[in-house]
Amino acid sequence: MSQAPQFSFNLLSNDGRARRGKITCAHGVIETPTFMPVGTAGTVKAMTPKDVEATGAEIILGNTYHLMLRPSAERVASLGGLHKFMNWSKPILTDSGGYQVFSLSERRKLTEQGVTFRSHLDGAQVTLSPERSIEIQTLLNSDISMVLDECTGWPISEQKAEESMKLSMRWAARSQKVFNQRPGYALFGIVQGGVYPDLRKCSAQILIGMDFDGYAIGGLAVGEGQKCMLEVLEYTIPLLPTDKPHYLMGVGKPEDIVKAVSLGVDMFDCVMPTRSGRTAQAFVRGGVLNLRNAIHADDARPLDILCECPVCNGFSRAYLHHLVKAREMLAGMLLTNHNLYFYQRLMSKLRTAIEKGSFLKFQNDFNAEYKEGPSRALELQ
Amino acid sequence: MSQAPQFSFNLLSNDGRARRGKITCAHGVIETPTFMPVGTAGTVKAMTPKDVEATGAEIILGNTYHLMLRPSAERVASLGGLHKFMNWSKPILTDSGGYQVFSLSERRKLTEQGVTFRSHLDGAQVTLSPERSIEIQTLLNSDISMVLDECTGWPISEQKAEESMKLSMRWAARSQKVFNQRPGYALFGIVQGGVYPDLRKCSAQILIGMDFDGYAIGGLAVGEGQKCMLEVLEYTIPLLPTDKPHYLMGVGKPEDIVKAVSLGVDMFDCVMPTRSGRTAQAFVRGGVLNLRNAIHADDARPLDILCECPVCNGFSRAYLHHLVKAREMLAGMLLTNHNLYFYQRLMSKLRTAIEKGSFLKFQNDFNAEYKEGPSRALELQ
Numbered sequence: 001m002s003q004a005p006q007f008s009f010n011l012l013s014n015d016g017r018a019r020r021g022k023i024t025c026a027h028g029v030i031e032t033p034t035f036m037p038v039g040t041a042g043t044v045k046a047m048t049p050k051d052v053e054a055t056g057a058e059i060i061l062g063n064t065y066h067l068m069l070r071p072s073a074e075r076v077a078s079l080g081g082l083h084k085f086m087n088w089s090k091p092i093l094t095d096s097g098g099y100q101v102f103s104l105s106e107r108r109k110l111t112e113q114g115v116t117f118r119s120h121l122d123g124a125q126v127t128l129s130p131e132r133s134i135e136i137q138t139l140l141n142s143d144i145s146m147v148l149d150e151c152t153g154w155p156i157s158e159q160k161a162e163e164s165m166k167l168s169m170r171w172a173a174r175s176q177k178v179f180n181q182r183p184g185y186a187l188f189g190i191v192q193g194g195v196y197p198d199l200r201k202c203s204a205q206i207l208i209g210m211d212f213d214g215y216a217i218g219g220l221a222v223g224e225g226q227k228c229m230l231e232v233l234e235y236t237i238p239l240l241p242t243d244k245p246h247y248l249m250g251v252g253k254p255e256d257i258v259k260a261v262s263l264g265v266d267m268f269d270c271v272m273p274t275r276s277g278r279t280a281q282a283f284v285r286g287g288v289l290n291l292r293n294a295i296h297a298d299d300a301r302p303l304d305i306l307c308e309c310p311v312c313n314g315f316s317r318a319y320l321h322h323l324v325k326a327r328e329m330l331a332g333m334l335l336t337n338h339n340l341y342f343y344q345r346l347m348s349k350l351r352t353a354i355e356k357g358s359f360l361k362f363q364n365d366f367n368a369e370y371k372e373g374p375s376r377a378l379e380l381q
Numbered sequence: 382m383s384q385a386p387q388f389s390f391n392l393l394s395n396d397g398r399a400r401r402g403k404i405t406c407a408h409g410v411i412e413t414p415t416f417m418p419v420g421t422a423g424t425v426k427a428m429t430p431k432d433v434e435a436t437g438a439e440i441i442l443g444n445t446y447h448l449m450l451r452p453s454a455e456r457v458a459s460l461g462g463l464h465k466f467m468n469w470s471k472p473i474l475t476d477s478g479g480y481q482v483f484s485l486s487e488r489r490k491l492t493e494q495g496v497t498f499r500s501h502l503d504g505a506q507v508t509l510s511p512e513r514s515i516e517i518q519t520l521l522n523s524d525i526s527m528v529l530d531e532c533t534g535w536p537i538s539e540q541k542a543e544e545s546m547k548l549s550m551r552w553a554a555r556s557q558k559v560f561n562q563r564p565g566y567a568l569f570g571i572v573q574g575g576v577y578p579d580l581r582k583c584s585a586q587i588l589i590g591m592d593f594d595g596y597a598i599g600g601l602a603v604g605e606g607q608k609c610m611l612e613v614l615e616y617t618i619p620l621l622p623t624d625k626p627h628y629l630m631g632v633g634k635p636e637d638i639v640k641a642v643s644l645g646v647d648m649f650d651c652v653m654p655t656r657s658g659r660t661a662q663a664f665v666r667g668g669v670l671n672l673r674n675a676i677h678a679d680d681a682r683p684l685d686i687l688c689e690c691p692v693c694n695g696f697s698r699a700y701l702h703h704l705v706k707a708r709e710m711l712a713g714m715l716l717t718n719h720n721l722y723f724y725q726r727l728m729s730k731l732r733t734a735i736e737k738g739s740f741l742k743f744q745n746d747f748n749a750e751y752k753e754g755p756s757r758a759l760e761l762q
Contacts, residue, residue: 332710333427
């Protein structure tokens, strides 16, 4: 443990506002911009950890809410922590549990102290406070922990957004107070404030005053739409320290990621590639293919002729369509694998474009490809 | 195609009645005794073909009934055959479709010509005849095709068993007549006759007169029990040519396989390891573990401490229990992988024991381990 690296973020280069960086943490190095596959309940759904790694993923996200309810943080800790439990040796970021408490649990009661709720699994009463969230994330042995925040709905008035943001800032301070600083481990603050520039500014200033290891932009991708989200990023990212990672939580579609990178975001997570894979959707150049569609029944082509993933190197659209129709598990397995590979390749291309100073060209080419829509996705391959 | 190997079976050695052999066919070599994982609808459920191969499988079974209904044999053929369709380059054996017609379809009507039924998928009327079954298996490009037979229920009177067997023998002759002999491809006959020695003898003699590439023992594992099944094998296997493979269809549990090998069976197929894997069962030395059981919740040990499979090399019983409880796809994926590896290791050990002339010792040790029952399986590891 004495040789564990310090947690660090090195900004390697800029291209406009887009950033190319490197995060070092306890379980390894992460090249940014990075995409974190979501491993909700201790598994990236339908994937072995080995196959997740083979897609190029360097960090995954674990969900505090799910793991605290089952199998419980104490059990994961007694089994050696989340890395060992799920057989994933690279870095893990855990969320605080807040988002799921506010979206999945029942009979919530919010106080200054924390939030009490009924488990969606068995109805048991559970309390999550900033202190307990950090305790859980520490038990899980997460490389990067997140402060507990209140997740508000959409739309929300400025007054409510301000009250909520200020509560989240008090919770951030309490989270930081109990976070046990260890070499290689980090705690990120989360900027709140809805779609109100003054609130975002206030939130950012409070967090910066506390000096976190990284800064997330929270409360987005909750229904406000891409345009609105990008506006918030546009004025919020410049408020953040340039020498710390910027993490946009819960985002997103490939086109959202490309735009957010152009505004200076370094880290992303989203269930999109995994959930889509289990519902017959495949991300390809130009859009999304729905493998349930009978148009694929006799199509001997791979999902994407230029894709080098193990799925495109062995299986036809016709076969994937067959698996979807036959409700075979392999459908979800292969489509998830392809989608995660697609996302990781996108991140790799974004990193290369920033390094080469050709980000704007990349973005223009990417947008041109996407403007064609789904029918273009069918023809492009 | 001109360099394709001839289909052949080489009997390498005997140990008592147990046989060690080698089958050569169009897509490769199979060491016997062999176990064929079942790939019903063009996929070994919950496994990538690469992972199936990594378990040591050298041949898989495809189901004519399922594939003829969806995606259809003609479609598979137009996509390059079943090997290419499912991305499996090693040998494939297809059944005739008969068993599933008699167990899955609705409104069956059996005539001398064949059997007409309603698809269990969409109610469409379909006819399967010996000629059509062979045509389908040829379209699938199966290395080893099976003749169409009638699958009778259990129990069955001697008179009904005789009528059914004689129909199956006429169908075997028709199957052979239309089978297109190609280098490396084979057609197996199926001995019928229920639990009646005279009928089994009659069936075997008729088939041997037709000179098939291999001989299956059909109509077993349909409810007659292990003792009864072994009795049939005991008097039926010696009726078969020693220079051709002996295939026991649809069997079975590890203990059934060991006993059947001791009686001279070379080939097996069964859904047991795959289906069990999807229902939280793991085969280990000494028996079966039910991973749904809370007894595993804190158990950091692998399924089997001596197992060298990728699952036992990375995941604890506690984790597998968690995945089962959380209904994660990875539970079925990992348990299937382990179970297929367990079966392939068993076959490998059987082959080694026969080679070394130590089969009887192996069988005794195996039986002693199994006599202890499931509780022993919990303790052994």
